[in-house]
Amino acid sequence: MQSIFGTDGIRGRFNEEITYSLAYNVGYALGLTLKNNNPILIGRDTRISGDILLKAIATGIIASGKKFINIGICPTPALPFLIKKEKMSSGIMISASHNPPEYNGIKIFDHNGQKITKSFENNIQKLIEDLKQDKSLPIKEISLKTNKELMNVYIQSLIQTMEGENLSGMKIILDTCYGSATTCAKKIFQHLGADVKVINNSKNGLKINMNCGSTHLKPLKKALRDNSADMGFSFDGDADRVMGIDSKCNVLDGDHILFLWGRELLEQKNLTHNLLISTQMANLGFEKAWNKIGGILYRTDVGDKFVYEAIKKKTAILGGEQSGHILSKINNFSGDGILTALQISKFCKKKKITLEDWLKSSFEPFHQELTNINLDFNINKINQKHKFLINQTIENYQEIYSDNCRVYIRPSGTEPLIRVLVEAKNQNRVFSLSSEIANRLGLEIKKIMN
Numbered sequence: 001m002q003s004i005f006g007t008d009g010i011r012g013r014f015n016e017e018i019t020y021s022l023a024y025n026v027g028y029a030l031g032l033t034l035k036n037n038n039p040i041l042i043g044r045d046t047r048i049s050g051d052i053l054l055k056a057i058a059t060g061i062i063a064s065g066k067k068f069i070n071i072g073i074c075p076t077p078a079l080p081f082l083i084k085k086e087k088m089s090s091g092i093m094i095s096a097s098h099n100p101p102e103y104n105g106i107k108i109f110d111h112n113g114q115k116i117t118k119s120f121e122n123n124i125q126k127l128i129e130d131l132k133q134d135k136s137l138p139i140k141e142i143s144l145k146t147n148k149e150l151m152n153v154y155i156q157s158l159i160q161t162m163e164g165e166n167l168s169g170m171k172i173i174l175d176t177c178y179g180s181a182t183t184c185a186k187k188i189f190q191h192l193g194a195d196v197k198v199i200n201n202s203k204n205g206l207k208i209n210m211n212c213g214s215t216h217l218k219p220l221k222k223a224l225r226d227n228s229a230d231m232g233f234s235f236d237g238d239a240d241r242v243m244g245i246d247s248k249c250n251v252l253d254g255d256h257i258l259f260l261w262g263r264e265l266l267e268q269k270n271l272t273h274n275l276l277i278s279t280q281m282a283n284l285g286f287e288k289a290w291n292k293i294g295g296i297l298y299r300t301d302v303g304d305k306f307v308y309e310a311i312k313k314k315t316a317i318l319g320g321e322q323s324g325h326i327l328s329k330i331n332n333f334s335g336d337g338i339l340t341a342l343q344i345s346k347f348c349k350k351k352k353i354t355l356e357d358w359l360k361s362s363f364e365p366f367h368q369e370l371t372n373i374n375l376d377f378n379i380n381k382i383n384q385k386h387k388f389l390i391n392q393t394i395e396n397y398q399e400i401y402s403d404n405c406r407v408y409i410r411p412s413g414t415e416p417l418i419r420v421l422v423e424a425k426n427q428n429r430v431f432s433l434s435s436e437i438a439n440r441l442g443l444e445i446k447k448i449m450n
Contacts, residue, residue: 004128005121007303009107011096011127013435014049018104022128023056024063026106027092029127029211031064033120036089036111037069041082041150043074044094045180045238047106047205053094056143060167067184075180075239077336078154080113084332085153087111095180098215098323099415101208113334115305155184156340159191161330165346168193171229172345175220177213178182178204179237185338194345199223209236214243214324214337221249231348231355233341240304241324242337244344246356252403254278254324255286256362257340261328262318264347266295270317277310277319277327279303280408284423289363304335366404367427369434373418375444377449389448406428407437418445 004010004022012018030040040061042052054070061068066089069136079091089111096103108116108124112257116124170193171399176182182203189196199219200212212219214236224232225244232245244252258276274295278286279302287297298314300306304327307319311333319333320326324341326331348355394409405424412419420441 003121003125004303005125008097008305009093009105009115011099011103011105013102014047014053014104016052018049018106020052020056023053023094023106024060025059025128025131026108026124026287027060027450028131029060029124030066030090030092030108031061031066032127033123034066034089037066038089038111039069040088041069041071041079041086041088041091042094043071043076043079043091045076045205046073046178046182046203046208047094047096047101047104047237050205051092053104053106053418054144057092057094058144062142069147069150070144071150072148073183074154075182075183075336076107076339077331077339078151080109080332080334081154082113082150082159083109083111084113085157086150093238096156097238097240098213101206101210101339103105111211113332114382130136151183152248155188157331158184158188158336158342161339162192162346165349166193167345167349169195169248170231170345170349171227172197173223173227173229173235174201174341175212175223175232176239177209177235177237178202178207179209179213179235181235181239181338185235185239185341188338188342189345192342196276197223197227197229213237214241217243217245217251219318220245224249231345233337233344235337235341236324239337240335242340243320243324244341244355246359247354248356250356250359252344252355252359254322254326255283255365256321256359257324257326257344258282258318258320259286259290259362260358261326261343261347262290262295262365265292265318266293267394270379271295272315272317273313275316276306277314277316279307279321280410281322281367281421283322283363283365284404284406285363285366308333366406366423366425367430368421368423369430371411371420371422371434371438373420373438373445375418375445377416385407386448390445393444405433407433409437409441 019323076093083091091109093107096105186198220232220234300310317329325335407423
């Protein structure tokens with residue numbers, strides 16, 4: 001059996017890779033694995049399939065002899081915060097993050113609120129393989145009553161990160177993308193005094209991430225133009241990442257957030273080793289500008305768990321991904337899009353500067369082109385010989401590198417795709433090289449698989 005775990009928990013299409021039976025077995029195996037008898041905290045985003053998977057996981061946990069608490073629809077970062085604060089034994093978030101509505105996923109956290117280790121994943125995988133249980137929908141109903149008090153505890157923790165600073169006088173637009181941020185983003189920004197308009201703010205699991213949110217910024221840009229706002233923030237389905245937009249519709253992505261936030265900490269002499277942690281997707285212009293002001297950028301594989309591992313290993317205090325997944329010391333390095341949006345707003349208020357002017361002081365990005373090669377197979381499920389040949393081919397292409405050009409190729413951790421990133425100062429070179437590599441690599445992969 002291939003590993004059910006990818007780069008960020010278990011992910012796939014509902015009723016295909018992610019089934020009721022699998023969810024039940026995960027809940028059951030997790031319950032058996034835990035020595036601590038404290039409850040397991042469960043949350044989910046707005047997807048329609050979330051309710052069925054919640055029942056499956058909860059039933060599995062009960063069957064294992066453990067208890068659970070259902071927090072209901074919530075941002076993913078609420079779980080790690082509450083697990084640690086309320087001394088839970090573990091936590092499960094049912095979400096496929098930024099993926100379309102037909103996908104869902106299961107993210108598991110340990111008693112410290114950290115995503116579980118590879119060793120922990122292997123233990124659960126082995127138990128599931130040994131169980132070989134194919135569970136259907138249960139006849140007996142179990143109580144899935146939602147604990148609303150815990151969400152209020154999480155909301156208050158976000159407000160407290162502002163350290164008494166308010167957002168009065170700031171006009172801010174939020175795109176909650178029909179997902180987890182609908183539960184609390186508007187309430188938090190309004191409580192802090194901001195003039196807030198929210199779009200895509202209904203809990204609609206059929207629309208989550210569909211032409212909205214952090215991967216589709218057009219609705220937020222339109223709302224900014226129509227409402228003459230100071231800034232806007234767009235969250236993904238489970239609100240662990242965010243993208244910002246200034247009043248002129250320029251994009252504040254994760255690279256710019258890290259550069260600007262990091263520079264503040266650098267100037268305050270609060271940045272350990274002058275170090276930021278990011279991934280192979282980070283813009284080369286970001287790296288060069290950061291080096292120029294005395295900073296060091298350390299790159300990891302793509303995925304927030306790799307960023308987190310590097311942060312702990314190198315005792316850094318800030319890291320993240322270009323996609324807007326930011327990990328800071330403020331909340332024990334749990335990616336939280338709402339917290340990040342609050343911090344950006346707070347910096348602008350304290351510095352008495354618009355986001356537009358602050359973003360102007362950031363780095364000049366190199367041109368980037370991200371091309372997807374569609375596969376008609378799951379790269380994690382092919383035999384080792386084919387996998388080795390494909391990886392070897394990818395490595396050969398990645399050697400096309402010079403001081404002002406970079407090529408990075410990786411299989412997607414959640415979809416049947418290979419992603420080709422090319423970046424350089426010269427835009428024409430980026431487009432031609434990106435197209436050439438994608439076409440040639442696509443043909444070579446087809447030859448390997450035939």
